[in-house]
Amino acid sequence: MxxxxxxxxxxxxxxxxxxxxxxxxxxxxxxxxxxxxxxxxxxxxxxxxxxxxxxxxxxxxxxxxxxxxxxxxxxxxxxxxxxxxxxxxxxxxxxxxxxxxxxxxxSYKKHDILACTEHLVENREYFSDFKNLKQALLKNEVTKSEYDERKYRLFQMIKGEGDYLTSV
Structure with missing residues (x-):
């Protein structure tokens, strides 16, 4: 497919x-x-x-x-x-x-979830980081807890930058 x-x-x-x-x-x-x-x-x-x-x-x-x-x-x-x-x-x-x-x-989480999803769709660097992390999990190169921690840090980084992003 x-x-x-x-x-x-x-x-x-x-x-x-x-x-x-x-x-x-x-x-x-x-x-x-x-x-x-x-x-x-x-x-x-x-x-x-x-x-x-x-x-x-x-x-x-x-x-x-x-x-x-x-x-x-x-x-x-x-x-x-x-x-x-x-x-x-x-x-x-x-x-x-x-x-x-x-x-x-x-819930206070709704905005964060939607903002992080949108940034992953629009930002190639964040997308690449997330894709590599997901692949590492699927290949058993990281544990589920390591994946969750690294994903959390990535999303925190995205959230921290969110107020400063502009669209073209």
Whole structure:
């Protein structure tokens, strides 16, 4: 499969999964964002898809878990330390692992997540650093905890520069 075909397939899965969740919770979800490695079109390898759902009506998004579990989703309790206060559900679609992160609209993390994702898409240096780090994890050259630490430092660096970036 070519990189272009892979990217089209990822987009189709993202849209299908987002609409499936929106059909369950159309009155409480206010935003949907494709985040993470699969969002980056120039990454030529398979990776999990992460979808961020911003929920307006529930302060505790974990209340949605029972409904999704009844529909065949699995709740992931230890997805990452960063998302420990949010609800993460997982489903496998056509062999693709899809992680759905449900976050309250009041969360302070939303802006940081979206800004870091956008910088990775637009900035070749950050993209290259992230791609190399992801490849090191997939090749078992770094442990998951080393990967998480280095990714955290990269995102801190991106966040620190965020207020000074300009677009052309």
């Amino acid at each position: 070519s990189v272009n075909q892979f990217n089209i397939n990822i987009k189709e899965k993202y849209i299908a999964q987002a609409f499936e969740i929106l059909n369950f919770f159309k009155s409480i979800i206010i935003e949907v964002h494709h985040i993470g490695s699969s969002k980056l079109a120039r990454i030529p390898y398979s990776c999990d898809m992460d979808i961020l759902f911003i929920v307006k009506s529930y302060d505790d998004v974990r209340n949605l878990a029972d409904i999704l579990i009844a529909e065949g989703y699995a709740q992931i309790n230890h997805f990452s330390d960063y998302f420990k206060d949010d609800m993460v559900m997982r489903k496998v679609v056509d062999g693709q692992i899809i992680n759905m992160i449900f976050m309250s609209s009041a």
